[in-house]
Amino acid sequence: MRRQNLALVLGTVSAADADAPLSRADVAGRTGLTRAAVSSLVDELIADGLLVEAESAPSGRVGRPGRALAVSDRGPCGLGLEVGVTHLGACAVDLRGRARVWRRVERGNAGRPAGEVLAELAALGREAEVEAAALGLSVAGRVLAVPGVVSRATAALAHAEARADLAGVPDSAAAPHAAVERAANLGWEAMDPADHWPWPDAVPEVENEANLGALAELWAGRPAGAVGDTFVHVSAAVGIGAALVVDGRLFRGARGFAGELGHLPVHPEGPPCACGARGCLELYAGEAAVLREAALDPQGADPVTALAQRARAADPHTIDALTRAGRAIGLALTAAVDLVDPSALVLGGAYAELAEWLLPPMRAELAARVRVRPWDADGLRASALGRRGPLLGAGLLTVRRILTDPGARG
């Protein structure tokens, strides 16, 4: 009970508007707990470094009793790590959900041995930890975003989540053996980070990058709440992934593979795909396909940035290529709307920067294809987080775990 109440108090303080922070009395009023109980819980949360209490009363509320409570911007933080096809990333996210350390370096990771890539990433992560420590932040959890299929003890996980009712935050304890089943665009198969990470006590939990992008959208998307709590988040760049959020929870499916979008057959008799099937979405809308169709060689520059520049200059080949890609994504999302009935679709990842050219053909395709049930064109939007989503989500995951169950620590 005390554990639940710790979460209730911390969550109440965390959810308050930063411009109108709460006092202990306010928290008692909002939670229905007694002031004595709130004070005891607040003292424990302060001692644990999760809450701070200002010296003076909440600003602009002169005359009201109590000092302003806030979630600490020191203390525990989440370390996010990312292996992309063309980059590595590390970040530290504080309990307020802000990325206080953010590092992203360009690296061609496709085809490189996992051990080599992860050693480099581990060093980058260690630098981020050192930088975070200088800000008074200590890493409470490490999560690694990977563009691949991640297998885990999903059924057990889903049930553990349902039992704990932790507001949909995946519980690391319930899925200790997550591993990459296949990351086609990296050329990885059966990659367990524990086999490669240089520090056995700091091995990150691996998670699909599209899932983490979707969680970032749920927790930090702007405007807040715009996507509702049942949406499909497309995470597109070199590969095209998707993730489903249902009732505010990540929907993983029976074995953790839900949300595969890149290999949906959009033109069943189309050309063969590297995966072994034919006419998969990535053949029409993946980065390589769009560059080829646009006759664009980015020559080392970021391909999505190069595409956006060309499109902004009204290059007809680029516009055509993006229109074709948008149509194909819209076609694949038709299946998602038909089957899952989300309240929103979000275009995230690097492709969010191409939204100006991708969203109109996506909307047109959905309007033409979704006919037997209502579909609102405004249900499709671009993510404001864009390519920052997966790494931010990797950092936020640890933070959300702490906020929803602070008593689980120590």
Next chain:
Amino acid sequence: MRRQNLALVLGTVSAADADAPLSRADVAGRTGLTRAAVSSLVDELIADGLLVEAESAPSGRVGRPGRALAVSDRGPCGLGLEVGVTHLGACAVDLRGRARVWRRVERGNAGRPAGEVLAELAALGREAEVEAAALGLSVAGRVLAVPGVVSRATAALAHAEARADLAGVPDSAAAPHAAVERAANLGWEAMDPADHWPWPDAVPEVENEANLGALAELWAGRPAGAVGDTFVHVSAAVGIGAALVVDGRLFRGARGFAGELGHLPVHPEGPPCACGARGCLELYAGEAAVLREAALDPQGADPVTALAQRARAADPHTIDALTRAGRAIGLALTAAVDLVDPSALVLGGAYAELAEWLLPPMRAELAARVRVRPWDADGLRASALGRRGPLLGAGLLTVRRILTDPGARG
């Protein structure tokens, strides 16, 4: 608390093997409740007509104390009703889940006014109620299966279900205004049964037939538990519907439209569909398309039965038509596997009778298309309930509501 315990006791008795019924002492042992508490709860359930207690000890268990408890096969029952494109149905299902009254009449309902169809169905339902009464059964709830898109207050429903934790049984109280948004194969739009039902106090709750077929599979499929608790159920005949069961609950999506399969684009540049889109699954696998491709005119006979007869006689046109239909369904289900990651796929409805010819091409298509994650060919099976599923599910829904929350009655 007493309400939860009533459900616990009734559920425990209901879940016991019919060959090894439980005594009051057994129930106390299984539930952890005291014998005194169990006896009080059992007495209330007997008084409510939900449980019966045998005169003698459980058979084959001589020497053990206590008399056998069983869920009553008299008392409350669920009335199932169904409007199909070519038939009407009514059934009464007792608390043991057995259909005690079963009526199905062939009727061409396509294009007929809803009022006319529902008046006829109401009369059929009333006959079933009278027949049930003669068996000692009284109708506790009426549910109508319709092959169409049903709109309801879904978000509220989902939350009510989650709060009540009623093992995924949709709660009628949370969605009082269900109505048919569109039933294309009947030619109905915006049909509210309350506008047509002759008896205002006996208006049935309307539900999509594919959803009810899936629930029947979950609750009464054989072998029990074979499909797991996360599966996609295809309900195919004139139209092709689907329903998603996730963690033992019907997954409705944000607005109740989840599980649309018949209008998934399987060949995006294909011929125009009546829905307004192109290349929809029903154009390749719906009954009319298969009959045309098989050059078969059933001349008033049941089309699926006629197709099965021809296929059994190895008619090459029919085999080809079914192979083409199976491929198309497999292609559409590829999207379902990719996006939802079910543990099983079930072919239900009348097409279950064509499983011998449909399943092999469906399996082949799934094997060729689902490549980036594991997929087990045995994950696809035919329903043993077949075309009986939706009507049985309509009757079972009321029964499951009573079993999971007996205290809600009265």
